Every structure is written in structure tokens, then in C-alpha cells.
Amino acid sequence: MITLTVNGVPHTLDIDPSTPLLYALRNQLQLNGAKYGCGLGQCGSCTVIVGDQPVFSCLLPVAAVGERPVRTIESLGTQENPGPLQRAFIDQQSAQCGYCIAGMVMRAQALLERVPSPSDEEIRAHMQPNLCRCGTHMRIIAAVREAGRAGAVTGTGTGTGTAAAAAGASS
């Protein structure tokens, strides 16, 4: 049995320990924000926050998550009441097809929790692992910049674990 704490709620799942976290989120927990893109860690559409780090959930086996809390885009807000970063993405009309956006938002969220008002250079460097096939990168950067300027995103305090906290899943 695997225990995962996702968006503050603990779940005990009877799944193969080598199941990628993304599959558990989508199939077992019906959290369908994070998307399957390439399955190779090349595109970033599966990005969620584990501990305080943005990770490719398609490559992270559930057994390796350990004690680290998992956060998905569903933790940031709802359609009726979007969170500040989601609001900025809407204001800037950053989505075209939208497939990459949940991953983009979660990667940006991790940056803003660490660096509340990042420079464009910091945003570009941090967002580099995530790809957008529609080419809306400029609007995505604008949204992250806007959220940063507004100072609307701060650390949540739930993201305390680093990779070291995953030790429980190790030998």
C-alpha cells in the first residue's frame, strides 16, 4: 500500500509502487489537471509540486514520494474562484489549446513561492523545462511577471519537504 498526501489530503492506494505519480493522480484520485504529454520528462505538461520542487510526475514513482506533500493545480483555486496565479494566466490570456498550462502554472507557482517577484531572466530560466506547442510563451511569461509584481503568490508553508524527505521510500 502506498500513502500519498495530495493537496493536503492523505490517501492510501493499493497500486504498484513503481506507478508514476501522474497515473495515480489521474486514475486513482481523478485529479486530471496534470497532463500526460511525452512520458519522458521532456515537455513538462505533467508538472506538479512535490515538497517545494516542481517535478515531472510522469517519471516519479509513487514509492519515491515518501513523506513529501504533493500539490496539483487543483489546490490553487477553482473555475469560479481561481487563485492569483491562475487569475494572471486568465488576465494575460496565456492559454491557447491549454494542454501545457497546468504544468506551466505549477512550475511558475514553485518559483513564486521561492522568489516572490522574479526578474524576466529568472522566469525564463526557471520555466525552461516546460514546453508550449502553441507558442504562447510570451503570454505565459507575462502572466508569471504579473503575478510576481502583484506579490499575490507567497509560500504556502506546506511545501517544506525536499528530496531528503523522500528517504522513507528508500532502502
Add this chain to the structure above:
Amino acid sequence: MRGKAIPVAALLVVVLLGIAAFAQTRQPAVPALASAAAPSGDPALIEHGAQLAAVGDCMVCHTAQGGQPFAGGRPLATPFGTLFTTNITPDPATGIGLWSLEAFSRAMRKGVSRDGHLLYPAFPYPHFTRMSDGDIAAVYAYIMSRTPVSATAPSNRLTFPLNFRPLVAGWNLLFLHEGQVADDASESADWNRGRYLVNGLGHCAACHTPMNALGAERSGQQFAGGLVEGWEAPPLTKLLQAPTPWTLDQLVSYLSVGLATQHGAAAGPMLPVAHSLADASQADVKAMATYLMSLQVPAGSPANPAANSAATTAAMSSATSDAASPQTVVAQSPTLKNGELLFRAACASCHGAGSPMSTLAERPSLSQSTAVNADSPRNTVRMMLDGIGWQGDGPAHYMPSFATMFSDAQIADIANYTRAQYSTRAPWNSLDESAVAKLRKETSQP
């Protein structure tokens, strides 16, 4: 790192030599040009210089991350502190725009700046000193044709007393052997050209030879392998001992596109070297590979071509069967079992049997990997921690970094499993959580 404890005696030797060599601690200035050097009007000379500068890898060190080409400012972490590379664009005020060819040649040959101060040997003048006048003039013409950039490098951060430049005079007495080396008439033209480039402009030994306590290449151990920016620069004398012995063609491919289909992709500090060599003359790259292939010491077995080709066939067929039906794992210990579990989820989509990367993209099985078969686990761990970043528009060798996804213990488990599963060599007994923690702290950034 190994340079931390410099033996006191060795330090004393340098100090004494430094004092003895005090007369040479500063050389006379070469007069500055009245105005910035006029670019050469000879496009062929500039083009030749560009290809040579690619062999010399000048731009890689003399460009800061995100900075202008050749404008310097890249930090070089050495065991003695951090050096910042200088601006070598033809900017008169902050670059080398007022340097004559004479001043440039002296820097390349003797490690002396135009104004007479001694350069640190992180600038590989002990190798560049082997260059011909013609080649130095071509590189000069190319550099002087670049766009001037106004940029001043940050001050070096070296530990006392090494921040005292005149000590370099003592170092030079010991380790700088000036001048060119005559061709060996018994060898081919390619071999001679290769030796000239490998030992001179290419300065391969600067990374691939172990350093002594004074930061010079250890004599008698040329190409025995070194450490650079947290990576192992593998020995260049054991290419025939790889699971599939290297061939000239594979080495040419590795050097010029950063990928050898029987061995793997260039990573870490070697990747920019391969990118740079892509712009070199391909005849020169082939010559370098020819010379490097002549340095091989076959272990145990006779090194005749027949034996090599038999070994190649055997290794290739084992590689093929590997891809088709991987050996069932040895994984009995908890470490290996956990490593296998993590590998299945995190690594197998690219490195597993039948993955698109191996079946369509001609990437070799991990059983062929230099890192997985190395004496030390360093580069396998380094690959998992650092990955290979996107290379702009260049040919994509990409691997995500797993540094934030996995703990030190998890990285150790995956590496140990990979070794057990894919290499026929003995396990890395020393590889555990604390060993990974140590490697994690060693990075290219100071």
C-alpha cells in the same frame, strides 16, 4: 576536492622558486597599438582561424553563461579558488583590441599578458605554446574580427598565497616547456597533425590528465583521466577496453556531433567541447581521433585488429540481445530491489529495452555506457543529478535532471541497480547515500 590540502612542502617549493624566479615575475609590456587592431582583410585567414579557435574551444571558456561571445566572465572553479575568464574581444578598453600579434603570440606561448603580468595556467598556454606561428596568426585574425564587447571580468577569488601572481613564474619554471615539437617522420601526416592539435591547441590533457598538488598535469600520467567541474574526464588510453572497443569512426562522431552510437552522448563539460569541434575542420577532427586511437593500451588481450573486431562483434551481439531481452535482474538486496523499482518508473521509458530512444534514435543500451562501465560511479551519479539540458537548436541530446526528484539514497539505489543490471563489471561498493550527498555538493559553479 583534492586540491584542498596542498602539501606544505610543495607550497614551500613554489614560494622558493617564486623568489628565485623573481627576475621573471613580470615581463616587459609589449607596446599597445595606437588604436584597435584593424581586422584582417583576408577572409580565408579568418575562416581558418575560426576553425582553429573551434579546436581550441576558446569561446567555451571565454563566454559567461548568457553573455556575449568571447567577452569573458565565466567562472572557472579550480582547487585553488575561482578564476574569471577575460574578455578577448577586440574592445580596446576592456578586451584585447590594442594587442599586437606579437603580444598575442607571447600570451599563447609564454602565458604573459600584453602589459607584462603573468597569466594563470588555467589559461592553457603550456599547450598553446606548441602552436605554429601561422596558426597563432590565424587565430589572432579571427579573434580580432569579432564584435568588440565592453565587459570587465569580476576579480579572481584565489586563496592566499596563490593570489600572488609572481608565484606563477616558479610554476612556469617547473611546468612550462615552451616551443613546438618536431613531427615524427615514422608516423602518418594525420597522426602528426592529430598530435599537434591534441597536445597543442586542443589541450585535451588539461582535463583528461590527473593534476598534481600544484595544479599541473602529472608527468607520466598523460591522458590517464582527470576531474573537472565535478565530472570525471575519462582516461583516453583505455578506449579499446570499453564493452565495445572504440573505433576511429565512432570517435570522430563523438568529437564532432557529441554522440557515438556504440557508447553514448557527450555530457557535462565535454558537451560544449563537442559542440565547438562541430565547427572545426573535419579533417582536423579526424586527425585528432587518429592520434588518440594510437594512444591505446589494450588490457591483457592482444591488440591485433582481428581480436578487436571479434570483441566488437561479441559486444555488439550482446548489446543487441540486451535490448531484445534484458537479463533478469540480479536484484536481491533491498538496495538493488529499490533501485529496480525506481528505474522502472523513472528511467525505463528512455533506457529500457525496446524504448523509442534505443530502437529509433540509435542510442546505445546502458550496457555500452562509458559512465556505467567506469571504475568510479561519479559520472553515472552526475548524469542523474545534472541531466543534459536543452541545447538550443542544436542536435538534441537531452536528459532531465533528477536532482530534485530523488533523495541521495534513491540516486545511489538507481545507480547501483544500473551497474548490476547493465555492466559486467564489479559493483561500486562505495556508492551509498553519503557518497551521493558529497557529489551533489560538487558542481561546476563555484
